[in-house]
Amino acid sequence: MASFLHGLWESIFTPGPTPTLLVATNVTFAALQVILALLLLATWSIHFMVLSVLCGGLWAAINWFARELKEHQRQDEEKKRRALASRTAAVTLSSDDSETEVEAAPKSTASLRRSVPAPASAPAATSSEVEPTEAHGELKHRAVEESPRLSQGQKSCVSTEDEWEKVSEAENEKEK
Incomplete structure (x- = not known):
């Protein structure tokens, strides 16, 4: 039971x-x-x-x-x-019928460009190649969005990493 x-x-x-x-x-x-x-x-x-x-x-x-x-x-x-x-x-x-080898992919930037067929509805002026936009790790300038009067064409000179350092410093001061 x-x-x-x-x-x-x-x-x-x-x-x-x-x-x-x-x-x-x-x-x-x-x-x-x-x-x-x-x-x-x-x-x-x-x-x-x-x-x-x-x-x-x-x-x-x-x-x-x-x-x-x-x-x-x-x-x-x-x-x-x-x-x-x-x-x-x-x-x-x-596994019995065929043996295939895998080729290593080249690491040059030319390998990033591939021929892509353009869609039928796409305009004739479009490119049929895919190109890398920017390399990683570069700093970019961005528009200031904090106040409407400053965002009229002005660029920010502060990177995201600097902003994170400021946040980290402020948190460390709060903990002390």
Whole structure:
């Protein structure tokens, strides 16, 4: 009994319908049906008949859902098994049939330019080559956006790294 309760507790945290959880569900619904039948016999109230029908419908729906879920999991496992089998067959065929070598990519800037076909809707004046814009690590001047009167054509002479140093210094002063 203790192992069943331990298995039931573990099955709560396991996705999908586990056998232990299904047994507990079926035993619980069977006990509920027995109690409803006894109450129906004791009181002859139609309410217990309605509750018994609702209980039976819910019991059947839960079992149907569990069967469908198991079938879906079985189909997924079969698909995975087929995909794995086809992959292993393709690997054994490709490894026996051909040997290819991988060439090292040149590191010059000329390798960055590639011929790219222009789209049909693109204007004729566009270039069909991709060129690098700027090398990394260079400082760029940017427009000052802090106040509208300063951003009229003026450039900032402070780099982003200097701004981060100022922030770091201000945080260090706050910590002291």
